[in-house]
Amino acid sequence: MDRNGVTLAETVEVGSEKKRIYISGEAFGPLLGYSSSKVGRSGLESALNGELLGISQQDPLKVLRQKILGLSQGNNVYLTIDSELQKKAYSLLQGKKGAIVAIEPKTGAVLAMVSSPGFDSNKIEEEWEKLKNDDNHPLLNRAIQGLYPPGSAFKVLTLCGALENFAGIEKERFTTKGYIKIGGRIIKDDDFIKPGQYDLKRAFAVSSNAIFAELGLRLGREKLLKVANNFGFNSEIPFELHVQKSQFPAPSFLDSDVQLAEDSIGQGKVLATPLQMASVAQIIANDGVYYSPYIVKSVEMPFGEVKSNNFGGLRKVVISPNTAYKLKEYMTEVVESGTGRAAKIKGIKVAGKTGTAENPHGEPHAWFIGFAPVEAPKIAIAVIVENGGSGGRVAAPLARELILEYLKGKK
Template identity: 60%
Template sequence: MEKLHRNIKLIFAVFCGLFLCLLGYLTYFQVYERQKLIESSYNRRLWEQEESITRGTVYDIKGRVLAATVEENGVKRRVYPQGPAFGPLLGYSSRKLGRAGLEEVLNGELLGISQQDPMLVLRQKVLGVSKGNDVYLTIDSDLQKKAYELFRGRRGALVALDPNTGAVLAMVSSPGYNPGLAEQQWEALSKDEASPLLNRAIQGLYPPGSSFKIVTLAAALEGIPDIEKKTYETPGYVKVNGRVIRDYEGMEPGNYDVKKAFRHSSNSVFVKIGLELGKERLFAKAQEFGFNSRIPFELPVTVSRFPGFSLMSDDVELAEDSIGQGRLLATPLQMALVTSTVANGGKMVQPYIVHKAVTPLGYVKNFQKTGFTKQVIDGVTANKIREYMVDVVENGTGTPAKIQGIPVAGKTGSAENPHGKPHAWFVGFAPAHDPKIAVAVVVENAGSGGRNAGPIARDIILQYLKGLR
């Protein structure tokens, strides 16, 4: 009898445990996952709901339509009047294909089912409102289309930020596609080797090349005493454990201080600086700039990778990482944040692209972020890097980005890759001493960063600053 009682207690305890697990499981989905499940593009009920609710309109920062719903003969259709410059960013909303890009991320807002004041929901139901919320982005459509045109069909990406607030002014991925034709062209788009469906600005990973020397320089200015008084002799190359790393053609051998080496983007000198820094300090500084961490943003961003060091790591790996090569990979958004941090006195701001949402009854929900994410480098270090970056554009590899009457701070990069010619990079900001815009540009397999990415950045900076006058 005692054994029977023990077994009954055991079975009771097991069932109680199972019941608590089920209760916890249901509570978790009700409290934490409820809204995500409601707004998911896989939720078939949303498509049925969209028959009775007109999907909200997406506008740029100046109120120009980027995506809207039109009804013809009782059939609703999503239209995208700005064309392929916005394809990878906006994505599409199609019953046949599903949703992608901002159309997916903002699905709850555009259908008016995102979490909001219950009284507002009640008022809309009483008044018979059958329209979702309109959404305003921080993007300037003129700037976006201009940037897209500057790529001339070449593969690459551009991200332009307001370094003071983190607002995304332009986010271009080339080549793009017209979202309104996604259904008709789906087979061709999905098989296209140029990957137009990919948003390279946030999903593309590239070796940053010499544009990463901003991070190495920041670590050196903070970690190597009297670094600015030192000179480094270079014959035009450096040997590290048998590996030869060369400077770019046209760079003269000789003695270089750190400013001159940065101006001419000397690989050999920055390899020596990286080795002097050591793997721990360089790795720590890259982490502070956001590498190996997920960038908080409305759209999912691929994590930029600074490889961790193991017991098997050697100086060759450290040397390559010091100049943005090896296994080091970054998204254009990540490099835009790096240069934006310098522009903002060492403060890294959180990027955002959704400005506000407006309900059918006129209630405004602001999404603008406040404050900064973290102090990555101190103001003194940031000002020194700013001075070096101005020198790059005035006297070094970045002269193609020079603008008459407007001081520009920048850094070029020509990142070697195993699949063809080097990727061309340019990162910078302007005006140098009162920054209003920070830009990162990468053009795939284009060669020199100064000659191929610099002019794109220059034209975008100039157009944006003209618009502020």
């Protein structure tokens, strides 16, 4: 069931056989996965198999009691997912390759986790060969298994490092010629950024690559790595499903200024999952406190006894409330007057950061991370559209629609 008790998958008896039925469609395929005697299990069906079958109960007396009373041993599992939000997020991607993750900032509860294109778990056996050989990889849960260069969405972390390490940096002026040359490599700003002087807030709002590459060099690899590690890069994310480890490179023998400059703007060798980037937004929304994401709300046993989940609630202070407050301010400016204007919502203050991440396999990936309402955040979000182009034009409007959808019922 979802967080509101809406059934997503159940076992029904068809004649003398029991059959697993999925009520939720393609939006849930990569997340719920499948349970099949022919092709095995995946997703939450695999991770929660012990709970769903009731074999995770350690108390033999309870198991015996169930058998005597003829009760089915299986448990009901309630997820933190909002099924309406999940469907909306999936429809927004319109079948394009990508992912959307939405988290409740104060708890770490996952509200939506969408990977597109998805698949219908009911048809897993008949469509197995087709799904397995599909070039768009519908069986992959991109939200947790996809590793992407985060592009300018990573500048949130470079900004965080600058604010924490350089007193008075907010009063400084930075100059860009529209590009910066480092060790023979030219890193360009977007064409709309006029050469000239910028303060830190404006440089962040317009997302100047030249200024942030320079900031990264000034910070140095050690300090930037420390920020990235604090935010969860290079660590396993504790979660009910396996999450690929996001990567920010440690100092190496081959390290160069060019490499560091590129890493500072989320290019180079930096890779992140959409869940990781949603967690970055969640930490800032939650005044610097990280709650590890979780997706199981509770488990209901046959006698009505409820077990709460064992995941989630891992609490860690990542940055000071003061730094979080400044980052909120800067991210709000991005949406008010910078590259994230397409995420603007009348009457609701939205904070965010766009990213247009170059990749060697075609058009750039479009990113947006953010949260709303800024004063009391109820949703933190990460959107990626593979090869989508501009984050401001492509990903930000999707985030806007999803935030609106969620906050509609929260007033």
